[in-house]
Amino acid sequence: MQHVFYLLLRRLRTPMITVLVIYSICTLGFVLIPGVDDQGKPWRMDFFHAFYFVSFMGTTIGFGEIPYPFTTAQRFWTIVCIYSTVLGWLYSIGKIFALFQDPSFNRLINRNSFNRRVRRLRDPFYLVCGYGVTGSRLVRALDAQGIRTIVIDASQRLIDELEADAMGLAVPAICGDASDPDLLNSAGIRSRNCAGVVALTNDDHANLAISIDSKLIDPERPVISRTGSKKTTANLASFGTDHIIDPFETFAEHLALSVTEPYKYIIKDMIFNPHHRVLPSPYQETRGRWVVCGYGRFGKAVEKALQSRGIPITFIDADPDSRGAPAGTVEGVGTEAETLLAADILTAVGIVAGTDDDADNLSIIITARDLKPNLITVARQNLGPNKPVFRAANVNMIMEPGRIIADEIFVLITTPLTIKFITYMCEREDSWAHELLLRISAIIVDQPLALWAINVNSEETPAIHDYLLAKRPVRSGFLCKDPRNREDDLPAMVLSIRRRDDLLVLPDPDTRLEEGDEILMCGQHRAQFFINWITDNYNVLRYMHTGVEAPGGLVWGWLNSRKRMRRSR
């Protein structure tokens, strides 16, 4: 606010002095010019009357010639005064309006109101740098969960879009360079409420700067950063960035997983993307050679992921020599049938259109499918607005880097335990995942899969806490039964329990819970309500344990215990 106030005062100096000088000259003139009173005697205006007259004349109110009718000389001076005061006011007001429309002044005002909104935030928040495809998706998802965010983006257009987006919570946003430490400061990076920093700008260097800044201020605070190159990845890792996400490698991993271990892929996709669509891959022949168009960053990531799983690839690239493509690469874009035939498309099981041109990618898919209709098609979509076209092309798998990163970061923020679970799953056999998928499907039926975490402590689960203090057992199976009738199952299951450094995956229903456990559950969204009931209400928990609906009040408890004693006697 300070800056704006000083700037305003500084800019108002000239207009204010102009008005002041005009007023003082006019007033002095009326005092000096001789007049006559109502009896025709010589009379001179004093300063009081002169100032009074100039005040109402200057503001064009005009009460008339007060206190006595003016002489010709006074009227002459009045004409001069009328024009000069009106011009003075016009000039001053024009200056003030010009100031309010001045871009630099507006930027200052915006910055100030942003600072104020950030400072007023009392809840924990995440600082999201970059409001592109990824950032906007992430912010919207977090907003829907009631998690606060603060946004910085370099483009005013995106900030305007954010303001137009209907959010549940107020999201303070500012346009500016996110690598500027001063701006990060304004955005609350030093605030104790800042729960984490997410660097999603298109510029690797900016992401680095943001991550370093946050790590220097608080090494404990999680930092999630996007990366575009190996060098940046290594650099980010060197100072302890918690999660580094490379969109191309992430997607290549997805693709490789879907080809080699489809059940794991489906579970992973269900977790990351609640509105997940079932892919045909588990039911199709996926083992075999793949054709990949484009040997850029994306192509290389696919090569690494597929070859580590022993899947052969034939590359098609427009300029194989300078990009260092492997031997056997076909030269061409892949949009013509000849090139595809040269890459032996007829014996391949799938094609990946991974060039950085959306039109080329679509053309590759359509040409390839003409040659071999049952081909698995994977396309890279570079620009967000092209989504409907890719949908219409009926591609089996669309790679949208922005969506993938946003979903992964969202899960990282809301249920960090999930990532541990997925890592565990990826180390198992695919048949293990198949079995798990059948269990999950039986629970959720046709609903979207919801995930949530429960921390066993006195604040989040008071009933379990008290029950454990009373040395009574709480079993993980209690959480999956209906509190209205414990014979019935709730549409939910326990995925894993983290106890200190151990991870108990798919625990037996008889597993005893302990204080400090972190429980990861999944199931239908509505089950959460009943589970909260069990974890928060002591009587409900006792019913889950004993099957008896015990009286809760002291009097009834006392009467009951007497009755029991009498009966036992």
Next chain:
Amino acid sequence: MNIEKVVFAFFIVLALTLNFGFVLGDIDNPDHHNVYELYAALVVSLIATIMKFGDRTHVGAVLLATSLVADLQLIVAAVVWGFSSHLIETGLDAAMMTSIVSLSAGAVLANVTSVILLILETMMVRH
């Protein structure tokens, strides 16, 4: 030489000299105190105040404060003058004149402070 500094110093010193000239004379004698001089002192003091707007330095802030004090004293003196010559039946008598002059004498003190600060600031600049 900086023309902005010249204008700035000019108005600050002028505000003091005019103000001092008005106060000079017997405190209760209306003949010794000219109404035009008070008017000029008030206008120049107001201009000097506006010229100090928007200075973010510490000296600038104190200069603005002393100037506002001078304005306040002079405005009250002018209001007392107008009040006594129009609304009080006795007119502008010795008692009224005394309070007007003492009010403007207060303004002189504030203006002296301004000038001292200005001189100090000038001494600090070594070139």
